[in-house]
Amino acid sequence: MSTTGTIGRPAPHGPVRDLDTTPTMNEPTTAGRPRQKLNRTRKLQLIPEALARSHMAERVREAESQRVAGHVARAARLQRRSRRLQERAERASRRARRALAQAVIR
Helix, strand or coil: CCCCECCCCECCCCCCCCCCCCCCCCCCEECCEECCCCCCHHHHHHHHHHHHHHHHHHHHHHHHHHHHHHHHHHHHHHHHHHHHHHHHHHHHHHHHHHHHHHHHHC
């Protein structure tokens, strides 16, 4: 496919629209005007590009979702670790108070 431009930014020298203003028997008219014939080959050629763009956008959303999930999991692990360290520090503090109290009693 040697088409230049994209759906969002078509090349200015792209295919020319066929604006046949003479109505034929097969074409219905709207408010006295004939339906304009459009050259749709460019749109048809750009469909794979649009599909690829939407596919990549979905992949980006999926990657962002996985990244956020990783951050949440990492935060939960750090919180559990912090809680364990805090409990360990509290136990050490209680042991130290108990040892100090026993030293004072003796």
